[in-house]
Amino acid sequence: MGKKKSVILLIVYTLVIAALCFICTVSFSYGTDNMHTFSSVMRMVQKDADLGLAYGANADTGAYLGGGYSAVYYPEGVISAKEYDDNIRDMSEEDAAEYAAQYVRYPDANGAIYLEVGEACDESGAVNAAFAAAFEDSLATVTERYASLREDGVRVDVADGYTIRVFVPAMMESAYYAVSLYAYIGEFGLRTGDSADHATDIFGIRAGETVADYVEKVTSGSMSGTSFVEIHFTEKGAEALSAATAGAAETAVTLYFYVGDDLIMNLSTSEQMTEDSMYITGTYTAESAQITAKLLDSAVHTSGDALSFTAGDAFFHEAGYGANTVVMLYIAFGIAFAAMMAFFFIRYRRLGFVHLYTFLLFTCAMILCAWAIEFVYLSVETFLAFLVACVLLSASNVVTFEAARKEYALGKTMASSVKTGYKKSFWKLFDLHIVLAVIAFLTSAIAVGSLQVAAFVLGLAVVFSGVATLAVNRFGWAVMMGTVRRQGAFCNFKREEVEDE
Amino acid sequence: MNKNKLLPVWAAVSAVLILAGIVLMAVLGFNTSLDKPEAKTFDVYYNVVVDLDADKKAALEAHCEDAFTQAGISYTEKETLKGVSAPTGAQNGAFNETGNDFILRYTFAADTGDGALAAAKTSLEGALAADTAFAVPAETYVSYAGVAQQPMNEHIWRGALGIAVGVIVALVYVAIRYGVGSALTGLTACVNDALLVLSLLAILRIPVYAFAPMLYAAIAAAVSAAFWIVRCNKLREDAKDPAASGLSAEEAVEKACRATDKTVLLTALILAVCLIVCTACTFATGAVLVFAEALLAVLVPLYSSMLLAPALHGKVKAAFDRIKVKNARYTGKKRSKAESET
Numbered sequence: 001m002g003k004k005k006s007v008i009l010l011i012v013y014t015l016v017i018a019a020l021c022f023i024c025t026v027s028f029s030y031g032t033d034n035m036h037t038f039s040s041v042m043r044m045v046q047k048d049a050d051l052g053l054a055y056g057a058n059a060d061t062g063a064y065l066g067g068g069y070s071a072v073y074y075p076e077g078v079i080s081a082k083e084y085d086d087n088i089r090d091m092s093e094e095d096a097a098e099y100a101a102q103y104v105r106y107p108d109a110n111g112a113i114y115l116e117v118g119e120a121c122d123e124s125g126a127v128n129a130a131f132a133a134a135f136e137d138s139l140a141t142v143t144e145r146y147a148s149l150r151e152d153g154v155r156v157d158v159a160d161g162y163t164i165r166v167f168v169p170a171m172m173e174s175a176y177y178a179v180s181l182y183a184y185i186g187e188f189g190l191r192t193g194d195s196a197d198h199a200t201d202i203f204g205i206r207a208g209e210t211v212a213d214y215v216e217k218v219t220s221g222s223m224s225g226t227s228f229v230e231i232h233f234t235e236k237g238a239e240a241l242s243a244a245t246a247g248a249a250e251t252a253v254t255l256y257f258y259v260g261d262d263l264i265m266n267l268s269t270s271e272q273m274t275e276d277s278m279y280i281t282g283t284y285t286a287e288s289a290q291i292t293a294k295l296l297d298s299a300v301h302t303s304g305d306a307l308s309f310t311a312g313d314a315f316f317h318e319a320g321y322g323a324n325t326v327v328m329l330y331i332a333f334g335i336a337f338a339a340m341m342a343f344f345f346i347r348y349r350r351l352g353f354v355h356l357y358t359f360l361l362f363t364c365a366m367i368l369c370a371w372a373i374e375f376v377y378l379s380v381e382t383f384l385a386f387l388v389a390c391v392l393l394s395a396s397n398v399v400t401f402e403a404a405r406k407e408y409a410l411g412k413t414m415a416s417s418v419k420t421g422y423k424k425s426f427w428k429l430f431d432l433h434i435v436l437a438v439i440a441f442l443t444s445a446i447a448v449g450s451l452q453v454a455a456f457v458l459g460l461a462v463v464f465s466g467v468a469t470l471a472v473n474r475f476g477w478a479v480m481m482g483t484v485r486r487q488g489a490f491c492n493f494k495r496e497e498v499e500d501e
Numbered sequence: 502m503n504k505n506k507l508l509p510v511w512a513a514v515s516a517v518l519i520l521a522g523i524v525l526m527a528v529l530g531f532n533t534s535l536d537k538p539e540a541k542t543f544d545v546y547y548n549v550v551v552d553l554d555a556d557k558k559a560a561l562e563a564h565c566e567d568a569f570t571q572a573g574i575s576y577t578e579k580e581t582l583k584g585v586s587a588p589t590g591a592q593n594g595a596f597n598e599t600g601n602d603f604i605l606r607y608t609f610a611a612d613t614g615d616g617a618l619a620a621a622k623t624s625l626e627g628a629l630a631a632d633t634a635f636a637v638p639a640e641t642y643v644s645y646a647g648v649a650q651q652p653m654n655e656h657i658w659r660g661a662l663g664i665a666v667g668v669i670v671a672l673v674y675v676a677i678r679y680g681v682g683s684a685l686t687g688l689t690a691c692v693n694d695a696l697l698v699l700s701l702l703a704i705l706r707i708p709v710y711a712f713a714p715m716l717y718a719a720i721a722a723a724v725s726a727a728f729w730i731v732r733c734n735k736l737r738e739d740a741k742d743p744a745a746s747g748l749s750a751e752e753a754v755e756k757a758c759r760a761t762d763k764t765v766l767l768t769a770l771i772l773a774v775c776l777i778v779c780t781a782c783t784f785a786t787g788a789v790l791v792f793a794e795a796l797l798a799v800l801v802p803l804y805s806s807m808l809l810a811p812a813l814h815g816k817v818k819a820a821f822d823r824i825k826v827k828n829a830r831y832t833g834k835k836r837s838k839a840e841s842e843t
Contacts, residue, residue: 050788069585080644081644082546082642082644085642108615108619110615110618110619110622112544112644112645113646139651143651143653146653147653152712155650156650156651157648157650157651158649158651159646160646160647161647175596180587313584313602314584314585314586314596315584315604316582316585316598318580318581320787321783321786321788322785324786325783325786325788328782328783328785329779329783329788331782332782332783335782336774339774380791381716381791383779384791384795387772387775387776387779388724388772391768391772391775392727395767395768395771428730428734431675431733432727432730432731434674435674435675435730438674439668439670439671439719439722440723441667442663442666442667442671443663445663446659446662446663446666446667447659447660447664448659448660449712450656450712451660451712451715451716452663455719
């Protein structure tokens with residue numbers, strides 16, 4: 001490569017990397033009174049429930065990415081002690097006495113909840129066996145629904161025996177939707193009529209039958225950017241639906257979808273539905289379609305005896321590991337990066353710049369992917385995966401540099417040394433990267449939750465590491481070496497000294 | 502002493518630890534106390550009409566601390582929860598902050614006495630009633646509750662299955678590139694390392710987050726595979742060298758391992774140093790144990806790569822070499838028979 005061409009390429013290469021580094025890592029405010037904020041890509045990357053950072057144009061006013069939301073589900077017959085106190089505070093003495101007789105504080109005089117006499121317990125405060133059993137059923141349903149979301153950080157707790165605390169990560173775009181919908185417990189119902197109040201069940205479930213005899217399952221999916229909920233009917237269910245929508249061509253028929261007594265959604269159709277599956281699109285995102293499908297699917301298998309819940313006030317939790325953890329991770333990365341560069345500059349002198357450029361490009365590519373790929377987010381797990389790939393890239397570059405160093409020591413020209421060095425180490429590094437990428441991607445394909453994302457990040461980083469070390473690094477080397485005359489000194493490579501006989 | 506002769510020792514160490522670990526995993530599971538599967542929470546709800554400034558928030562916390570001291574209890578975690586409400590204008594959106602509902606939540610160990618919590622509650626209610634700063638603008642409410650986490654175990658078996666499938670498929674590639682013997686040793690090392698990491702966590706009852714054991718197992722399997730590929734590369738390189746043809750299988754493995762020990766050790770050292778730096782930097786945060794425990798996922802593969810895998814591969818390579826020689830002799834006989842017939 002000619003010197004002029006090398007210099008031009010080096011300048012372009014440097015500018016590209018500088019621009020990428022700027023976009024990926026630098027955030028600043030500008031405009032009158034710093035009204036506007038430029039957020040770096042790194043700042044906009046989703047953080048899991050354990051990490052978090054002030055984010056975006058409103059960062060200074062508390063906008064926060066990361067953390068999560070919690071809410072308490074109160075079953076029928078249970079209210080919070082605060083609600084009880086709020087209700088009774090302004091009542092007349094007579095009303096207060098009547099109200100107080102309806103409830104018993106649980107589990108003791110300082111308990112955080114009140115149980116309704118008759119519904120949940122007797123006058124002495126002993127919990128009804130039927131209520132306890134129904135609560136267990138409903139708890140299992142709620143737990144199964146949240147578990148099926150497979151979101152990192154989702155958690156379900158039982159508080160004080162008869163309330164449920166749920167937690168969802170803030171990175172879920174439909175967090176509110178999930179928390180509000182999953183409180184509904186009961187059998188799936190599909191009704192039709194002039195209005196929701198006058199709608200009647202289309203299945204006409206007989207004694208000894210359940211809704212599962214009419215609806216097989218409910219799933220969700222996405223096609224061409226449109227997300228949908230798909231209801232799969234059994235033969236009997238399809239017949240009932242066909243009969244219910246028989247007159248739709250003349251007069252539009254409205255279908256109401258219920259879980260227990262709660263209306264989840266309705267839709268109008270102007271044609272008879274004769275298929276055994278129904279697609280519902282609406283305004284769903286992939287996540288909200290999944291939430292709705294899981295809700296309806298679990299309702300298909302829920303008995304009519306289950307308790308429904310009322311979602312209490314919701315609260316935002318900041319990062320579980322502490323608000324400074326992200327900053328500390330950046331500092332740790334900075335220290336490791338500085339130590340790595342010190343090693344490369346000491347051992348390989350200015351050849352260290354080749355590794356620096358490769359490494360920066362690799363890091364920027366990973367940051368851009370973490371931002372652009374919807375299900376990837378920053379967590380301690382993904383950071384660990386990235387760290388492993390960083391070590392792999394650095395070790396791979398050392399292998400190629402050392403291979404070239406050995407060739408150069410034998411007396412070859414620098415171009416020949418680099419070529420032979422790469423030739424000798426290509427398949428070693430190729431095999432290493434392939435094996436690691438296969439392990440990572442297959443683990444990611446089968447695992448769920450944080451391991452799925454961390455394994456995907458590892459796989460992606462291993463692929464980038466392979467490309468970086470086998471292609472980008474060699475390109476950088478060729479460009480930089482074209483700009484210097486003493487190439488051996490540039491790389492801190494020395495010839496083997498041969499003693500004269 | 503020749504490393505290869507110690508194979509029974511390394512195999513026994515691994516087998517005993519893994520068996521004990523599997524039993525403990527089945528009976529007790531992992532020590533997931535970091536996730537607080539059972540705890541008691543003490544909530545101080547406050548609703549402010551105007552902003553409760555930093556001084557008043559600090560005063561509220563001081564009242565809580567005093568109440569806990571008087572009751573003789575100490576909390577393990579403190580957090581401030583901000584009230585949120587339904588999204589406005591978007592059907593499926595996230596929550597909106599209300600701006601005036603807060604909960605100061607203290608988490609206590611599950612064995613904290615209800616009597617002590619009740620005493621703290623009474624004491625705190627008294628202190629807040631006596632402090633005029635909290636009459637206006639704040640409305641406060643104190644409660645406590647026992648909390649039990651519901652198990653969600655799908656991630657454990659799916660993670661284990663994912664790692665197993667990943668390792669097996671990757672080693673099919675190793676079998677094609679380096680031979681079946683190398684793949685079998687690599688598979689043994691990877692499975693050994695993943696299981697050994699899980700076993701050590703279970704046996705030593707090291708406190709972990711629920712997600713962590715499978716993550717460490719996956720990292721151990723990946724690091725183990727990487728170390729083994731380094732060894733395999735050298736073995737393949739040596740096999741092409743005519744000077745090495747006179748070496749026995751065990752000598753060839755030992756020579757290759759000697760030549761690559763430095764690479765493996767240095768790589769493990771760099772990984773370990775990175776983890777130590779992360780541990781030091783996150784010392785004051787909840788992530789510190791994640792990084793500290795991840796050291797296991799580097800040290801265990803280092804053990805198997807330095808001791809177990811070379812010793813095992815000496816035997817495996819010898820067996821496969823014998824099969825190769827036998828097959829070559831059989832092929833040679835068949836060829837000479839065919840030649841004599843023609």
